[in-house]
Amino acid sequence: MPVRPVHAQDRIPDDIPGPVPRDLPGGVELYHLRPDGGILLADREGSRELGPEREFLRFIDDGQFAHYLVGDAATSPERPSNATVKLGVVGPRSAFTPHAHGGEHFVLSLGHAACGLYDEARGRVTDVPLAPGMLIRIPEMMPHSFANRGDTPLTILAANTGYGIDHEDYAITAAEAERRAASPGGSPAGGRTALAAEPRTDYRTLAAELRDIERAQRVHGIAATTVRERLAARLRRVAAALEVPR
Template structure:
């Protein structure tokens, strides 16, 4: 079903989201179609130059101001990475492109890297140090769901610098902040995951063709 036909066929209040591995995001409703990544609707996302479009919840979500979870569309620059951090709640991320997730393995006391391809989702427990990398040269879309915390909350993304600051302030909430800071530094010093392989490039070309053939006009 093509664009104008899809718009006309939708019941009031229903929306379609067309998200591609190339970083485009269109929103279709009965009133028409628009760019889901309109700069006016984007909010900061952990690091300078990275952005997110909140779909459920907002930046002020917290245990004191709950919306159960935040669900947002993240936009990452080409060949960029988030500063290693840990969330106060569990975290789900669906990659729509070629990414990698650096994680700290507490049992082995070392960082590990998980390469992600379009359509792969990863669950990260609360307070597990991690970081995301865009392995491609173009922008990367990710869908991220966090339980209980919006980006304005102090426990949304605890960095090594913040963990060290809290450690200097002394124990307050039972967390081992020196150990958390050490793990976050380890994730940050892990080898880079590399770029996109030739197999992934071939798959990306096939995926682009599929989007042109079956996607909205």
């Protein structure tokens, strides 16, 4: 969506819902996270739809995107902002490559999603379905993969403690864990430990757990939305359309 001209009497575009002031102060940004997966941004200069061609960075995999709200891609313990907070867009019927983060991770899903997690205590992969408005906390170094069960782009709000996308420990995949396990010094024979607490992470164990999630994805695929969920999504889009002032 192109940036519209700004008029004194029309600071907020018609596609931003709800009773909002007609004149935003400078520096204030208003986001509309639409049920169809689109993200609209309004500020003093007008409105526009955020998209991959601008304002978005690659988010772990091709076809997945992120827009930082706090911190940036270069955030790290050496260049801290305490946490990074970003909007992410997950492609329809797609999942991230299984990975583990050096810091803890929070994800708020605004659509129908699922999170595959490796349960170390039980020695198995657990799939957690998520509905719109559900937020999941994932401890540091826990292998996981986030998936979009729907047929439209999924918007998420993701917060990571201490790491931006560019940091080497932001998302450690199985391939990267195997590379580290084979590097000089190797990994300890004991159990896997968090990077933040102990630098001697057992990358061989981590890689095996991530490969288990990959196998589960290949065998079971991405779970589909139910009839009830699809009906709820349609009703949510209708509700959003009714809320838009005309």
